[in-house]
Amino acid sequence: MGSLNSQPAFVLVRPQMGENIGAAARAMWNFGLDRMRVVGPRDGWPNTRAVAMASGAGRLLDEAQLSDDLPGALSDCHYVMATTARPRGLTKTVLTPEAAMAEARARIGRGERVAMMFGPERAGLENADIAQANAIVSVPVNPDFPSLNLAQCVLLCAYEWQRSAGTATDRVEELAGTSPATGEEVDHLARHYEERLEQAGFFFPETKAEGMRLNLRNMWSRMPLTRADVQMLHGILRQMVRWKTRGE
Structure with missing residues (x-):
C-alpha cells in the first residue's frame, strides 16, 4: 500500500451509498491510488x-481511515x-483536475501531505467543508447538468x-507483431504494381x-504500411495474375 508521503489521500466526506464508496475504491485502484479516508458515512x-x-479493490476499504x-x-x-x-x-484558488494533480505531485515531491475532498452524493461539500481547504478543484461540466456522481469524480481525479x-x-501505433515497412520494401511493392x-x-x-505513376507512388507513401501489409x-x-492466366 502507498503512503500519504507518496500520493494524495482521497477523503470521502459523509458518503451516502455504500455502492458509491466501493465504486470510488475501484476507481482509485485503477490508477494506483490506495489512500482512502471516509468521514461520517451515512450507513x-x-x-x-x-x-x-x-x-478487487476491497483492500482499500479494509485499510481506509x-x-x-x-x-x-x-x-x-x-x-x-x-x-x-x-x-x-469563497476566496480560493480554483484548479482544474489536471492542474490540481500536478500541484499535488509537486507538493508531495517536497515532502508535504496532500488530501482531496469529495462531498456526499446529494449536494456535494458544504461551504463549511470547503472553508477547510486550501484550494478548489472544479470540473468544466455542462452548466445545465453540473452534478457528477461521487465515483465519477474520483475516477476523473x-x-x-x-x-x-x-x-x-498520447498515441501508440499497435503493430500486432509486425513492424513498419522500410522505404526499400515500399519501393519494391510500388514497382511490382507498376x-x-x-x-x-x-x-x-x-x-x-507519367502523372498516373506519380499519383500511385504518392498513394503508397501516404499509407502507413507495415511489412505484413506489403x-x-x-x-x-x-x-x-495467376487467376487471370488460368482463365485464358
Whole structure:
C-alpha cells in the first residue's frame, strides 16, 4: 500500500451509498491510488455494499481511515483541495483536475501531505467543508447538468493523478507483431504494381501515364504500411495474375 508521503489521500466526506464508496475504491485502484479516508458515512462502517462493489479493490476499504469529523480526517495534511461543481462565493484558488494533480505531485515531491475532498452524493461539500481547504478543484461540466456522481469524480481525479506522472503516451501505433515497412520494401511493392499495371494497359493514354505513376507512388507513401501489409499486397497481386492466366 502507498503512503500519504507518496500520493494524495482521497477523503470521502459523509458518503451516502455504500455502492458509491466501493465504486470510488475501484476507481482509485485503477490508477494506483490506495489512500482512502471516509468521514461520517451515512450507513455506517464497514459497509457490505461497499465491499461488494469494490470487487478487487476491497483492500482499500479494509485499510481506509475512518473519521467522525472532517478536521480529524485532515489533521495531518499540509495542503487540502476540495472538489465542487458549484460557485461557492469563497476566496480560493480554483484548479482544474489536471492542474490540481500536478500541484499535488509537486507538493508531495517536497515532502508535504496532500488530501482531496469529495462531498456526499446529494449536494456535494458544504461551504463549511470547503472553508477547510486550501484550494478548489472544479470540473468544466455542462452548466445545465453540473452534478457528477461521487465515483465519477474520483475516477476523473485519479486519472489525472496517473497522467501527471508523465508515464502515459498520447498515441501508440499497435503493430500486432509486425513492424513498419522500410522505404526499400515500399519501393519494391510500388514497382511490382507498376509492372503489372503496365502489362494490363492501365497507364493510358501515354500523355497521362507519367502523372498516373506519380499519383500511385504518392498513394503508397501516404499509407502507413507495415511489412505484413506489403507482403499481403504482393500476394494479392500475384494471385490475381495467376487467376487471370488460368482463365485464358
